[in-house]
Amino acid sequence: MENISEEHACCCGENRNYDEADIPEILPAPEPSGLPNVALIGNANTGKTTLFNSLTGLRQHVGNYPGVTVTKYSGPLKLFHGEKIELTDLPGIYSLAATSKDERVVIDVLSGRMAKKGAPRPDAIVCVVDVNNLQRNLFLATQVAELGIPMVLVLNQIDVARRDGLKINTDLLRERLGIPVISVSARRGEGIDALKQAIADVLKNGNKMKTVSWNAGTRKAIETLRNGLSEEVSKRVSDAELQRVIFDVASLVANRLKGEDIEYIGELLKKARACIRDAGENPHSTEALQRYAFIREILAGVMHRGKDRTTVTSLVDKFLLNRVFGILFFLAAMWGVFWCIYALASFPMDWIDGWFSALGESIGAKLEGSPIFQSLVVDGIIAGVGGVLVFLPQILILFFFLGLLESTGYMARAAFLMDKLFGWCGLNGKSFVPMLSGYACGIPGIMGARTIEDPKARLATILAVPFMSCGARMPVYVLMCALLGRITNPTTATLVFIGMYFVGILVAVPVSWFYTKYILKSKTAPFVLEMPRYQLPRLRDIGLRVWQSGWEYTRRAGTIIFAMSVIIWALSYFPRNEATEERARTEFVAETAAAQNITLAESAKLLETAESAETPTAAQAELVSALSNKIGGAWMEDSYIGRFGKFCQPIFAPCGFDWRITAGVIGAFPARELIVSTLGITYSLGGDVDEESEGLYESMEKSTHADGTPVFTIPVIIGIMVFFALCGQCLAEIVVIARESSWKWAGIAWAQMTFLAWLGAVLCYQIGNLLA
Amino acid sequence: MFPLSEAKIGARVRVQSMDVDEPVNQRLLAFGLTPGADVSIVHVAPLGDPIAISFCSQKVMIRRCDAARVMVEPLSN
Numbered sequence: 001m002e003n004i005s006e007e008h009a010c011c012c013g014e015n016r017n018y019d020e021a022d023i024p025e026i027l028p029a030p031e032p033s034g035l036p037n038v039a040l041i042g043n044a045n046t047g048k049t050t051l052f053n054s055l056t057g058l059r060q061h062v063g064n065y066p067g068v069t070v071t072k073y074s075g076p077l078k079l080f081h082g083e084k085i086e087l088t089d090l091p092g093i094y095s096l097a098a099t100s101k102d103e104r105v106v107i108d109v110l111s112g113r114m115a116k117k118g119a120p121r122p123d124a125i126v127c128v129v130d131v132n133n134l135q136r137n138l139f140l141a142t143q144v145a146e147l148g149i150p151m152v153l154v155l156n157q158i159d160v161a162r163r164d165g166l167k168i169n170t171d172l173l174r175e176r177l178g179i180p181v182i183s184v185s186a187r188r189g190e191g192i193d194a195l196k197q198a199i200a201d202v203l204k205n206g207n208k209m210k211t212v213s214w215n216a217g218t219r220k221a222i223e224t225l226r227n228g229l230s231e232e233v234s235k236r237v238s239d240a241e242l243q244r245v246i247f248d249v250a251s252l253v254a255n256r257l258k259g260e261d262i263e264y265i266g267e268l269l270k271k272a273r274a275c276i277r278d279a280g281e282n283p284h285s286t287e288a289l290q291r292y293a294f295i296r297e298i299l300a301g302v303m304h305r306g307k308d309r310t311t312v313t314s315l316v317d318k319f320l321l322n323r324v325f326g327i328l329f330f331l332a333a334m335w336g337v338f339w340c341i342y343a344l345a346s347f348p349m350d351w352i353d354g355w356f357s358a359l360g361e362s363i364g365a366k367l368e369g370s371p372i373f374q375s376l377v378v379d380g381i382i383a384g385v386g387g388v389l390v391f392l393p394q395i396l397i398l399f400f401f402l403g404l405l406e407s408t409g410y411m412a413r414a415a416f417l418m419d420k421l422f423g424w425c426g427l428n429g430k431s432f433v434p435m436l437s438g439y440a441c442g443i444p445g446i447m448g449a450r451t452i453e454d455p456k457a458r459l460a461t462i463l464a465v466p467f468m469s470c471g472a473r474m475p476v477y478v479l480m481c482a483l484l485g486r487i488t489n490p491t492t493a494t495l496v497f498i499g500m501y502f503v504g505i506l507v508a509v510p511v512s513w514f515y516t517k518y519i520l521k522s523k524t525a526p527f528v529l530e531m532p533r534y535q536l537p538r539l540r541d542i543g544l545r546v547w548q549s550g551w552e553y554t555r556r557a558g559t560i561i562f563a564m565s566v567i568i569w570a571l572s573y574f575p576r577n578e579a580t581e582e583r584a585r586t587e588f589v590a591e592t593a594a595a596q597n598i599t600l601a602e603s604a605k606l607l608e609t610a611e612s613a614e615t616p617t618a619a620q621a622e623l624v625s626a627l628s629n630k631i632g633g634a635w636m637e638d639s640y641i642g643r644f645g646k647f648c649q650p651i652f653a654p655c656g657f658d659w660r661i662t663a664g665v666i667g668a669f670p671a672r673e674l675i676v677s678t679l680g681i682t683y684s685l686g687g688d689v690d691e692e693s694e695g696l697y698e699s700m701e702k703s704t705h706a707d708g709t710p711v712f713t714i715p716v717i718i719g720i721m722v723f724f725a726l727c728g729q730c731l732a733e734i735v736v737i738a739r740e741s742s743w744k745w746a747g748i749a750w751a752q753m754t755f756l757a758w759l760g761a762v763l764c765y766q767i768g769n770l771l772a
Numbered sequence: 773m774f775p776l777s778e779a780k781i782g783a784r785v786r787v788q789s790m791d792v793d794e795p796v797n798q799r800l801l802a803f804g805l806t807p808g809a810d811v812s813i814v815h816v817a818p819l820g821d822p823i824a825i826s827f828c829s830q831k832v833m834i835r836r837c838d839a840a841r842v843m844v845e846p847l848s849n
Binding site for chain 2: 094095097099100132133135136139140248249284285287288289292314317321323326327412415416417419420421423526527528529530531
């Protein structure tokens with residue numbers, strides 16, 4: 001599970017708490033029985049994932065690295081001569097500085113600290129670099145070289161280099177680095193065979209890349225740290241890891257030195273860093289300076305650049321980052337994305353809805369004989385599966401656009417344009433797309449927050465997205481605003497309706513600011529982002545990611561959502577007492593008698609004839625359906641959820657809610673829009689009402705408290721809408737938050753949303769009553 | 773010497789010293805923004821922050837507050 005406290009610890013550097021449970025063990029030898037393991041490593045935007053996709057295709061497994069929310073991609077690859085290897089695509093990072101989760105996962109995997117948990121130390125590494133920015137890309141390669149694992153260097157995007165007139169002397173580079181160097185264009189499938197051959201060679205020959213020769217000061221620092229450690233601790237820690245501890249003030253690998261006294265380690269590190277200072281260097285920058293000096297040495301005479309020319313990217317950026325055109329283009333693009341998620345997705349969503357209700361009806365008809373089983377299958381299982389799958393269209397569409405925005409390079413520009421607007425409250429420029437899609441549905445929005453690298457900004461975004469007024473709130477707003485229109489005027493109702501769409505974001509931003517400042521205690525999220533070259537999107541890569549996100553949602557969140565919907569079905573079905581039905585029937589007979597001005601006996605007789613009629617008249621049919629609605633309402637009232645609603649009623653009294661509204665609120669826990677049908681059931685109109693049902697409006701208008709005052713006054717109506725604008729009444733959303741962060745944060749999100757929703761409703765009611 | 777954030781758009785300057793907070797500092801160093809590197813501001817976001825800087829044939833966006841901690845010197849063309 002995610003461990004946020006650990007993220008704090010990185011700010012405290014040497015004084016961090018060493019988390020006992022979190023120290024992975026080193027397993028140096030790879031599993032003898034398994035396939036050889038090869039890891040792809042490289043900077044983001046190098047085309048590493050495109051290369052991985054073209055090597056493994058659809059045979060990929062998607063999982064999680066144990067203990068962290070970092071996605072793990074791996075898959076089998078057949079080399080020539082039938083040798084098979086297991087290829088892993090490590091997260092794209094720029095350095096091993098272990099200040100982010102991704103970086104820590106990489107160094108943990110490479111040092112064999114995840115071996116026990118299914119991510120063995122690789123037998124060889126394929127380091128993918130963008131040949132068009134060789135110098136920067138080799139920085140990571142030199143860090144990885146320190147781990148002493150055999151390596152192949154892949155110069156990717158050679159097609160772009162060729163176009164720009166960049167020539168590389170690969171033979172010279174190979175000679176200087178001591179490892180195979182392969183030119184590849186993953187996009188065009190160029191050089192793939194040579195790469196497979198090189199992987200086979202390097203697995204056999206074990207070529208290791210030449211490492212930086214550190215200057216005297218740095219060597220002395222490493223030696224000082226090494227000698228200061230007890231033998232037992234020293235044995236467990238590699239030189240590469242010691243370097244990280246010395247160079248990175250905020251290193252997450254500092255806990256590798258467990259077993260030593262924390263204060264002692266602090267002193268020792270100070271001593272080690274002093275060695276670097278004594279040599280006249282700055283311990284913060286010496287690593288980068290020495291590595292870049294080494295890289296320049298390696299690259300001397302290797303690259304021949306053609307004429308410098310204005311690239312397409314800088315021309316396009318002149319337009320897309322322009323104050324006016326840039327913003328206009330951004331808004332137009334976002335409008336397009338939103339329209340697709342909101343409007344386009346509604347077609348497949350309607351099909352799924354229609355298909356599952358038709359399925360429910362036809363299967364339900366066959367199970368007429370046993371009501372419990374029928375209800376379990378139709379209202380529990382089929383409705384549950386439908387409730388999971390109905391979110392898929394929006395998820396797939398959003399991930400398609402996220403893939404498009406990321407692979408073209410536009411996402412980084414969007415973050416650039418929006419950073420100032422979001423940065424101050426702990427979100428970041430990339431929060432925009434998830435939050436926008438939250439207006440269609442929170443679930444894809446929460447999943448879309450994956451594109452945010454900074455873990456705190458990501459969490460802040462996950463917590464903010466559910467406040468956006470999603471499509472499920474719309475039926476509630478429509479119902480309540482129509483009612484409002486009936487008791488005030490249509491203009492007021494329209495204004496309130498529009499206003500509801502701002503309530504969520506007006507609350508989300510301060511909430512996010514509060515979290516960032518007081519709970520996560522992050523300063524403004526760090527923001528150093530590469531602005532990559534523009535590229536044509538590769539549909540194959542996007543398609544693969546879309547498919548994986550959909551499958552992952554169905555498999556991992558879907559199963560839990562389904563299980564919980566069945567539980568909630570049970571809570572609203574049981575206990576189904578005969579007595580409740582009898583009581584409802586008696587009451588119904590009395591009501592009919594009173595309404596038609598006949599005796600009880602006559603009324604009972606009337607009902608009996610209506611029920612037993614072979615071909616009932618319209619009036620008889622109406623009577624029977626009114627009775628069954630009445631019984632439905634009574635069962636609802638008597639169910640565990642109904643009882644819970646009555647139990648909770650005092651809590652909602654300050655909002656002016658009566659037991660029916662409270663039951664509606666509680667019954668809408670699986671999904672917000674359910675309040676409409678729950679109100680229908682509690683008003684004995686049956687569950688098939690929707691926000692256009694005349695009967696529902698009439699019942700609501702007529703509804704009174706025990707003292708005869710109307711329930712649905714203006715403050716109550718607005719209070720209900722504010723409640724639903726802010727509440728966390730969506731089972732699937734809570735589960736997805738848990739999947740994307742942890743159950744702890746899902747619980748916190750739900751609790752805070754419920755509290756804020758309640759508070760909002762109370763304020764509406766109390767202030768509204770004062771004004772009136 | 774003056775902070776990078778004060779540099780004119782398009783003017784090439786050379787980094788003299790850096791006093792940026794972690795973890796931003798590590799990131800910049802990894803990208804190759806080290807003392808001695810040549811850099812220029814290429815874009816400013818519509819709201820004035822962040823800025824995009826160009827060095828070692830790449831474009832990187834950073835916030836103004838971080839750029840203000842990178843001291844630079846003008847380069848005569």
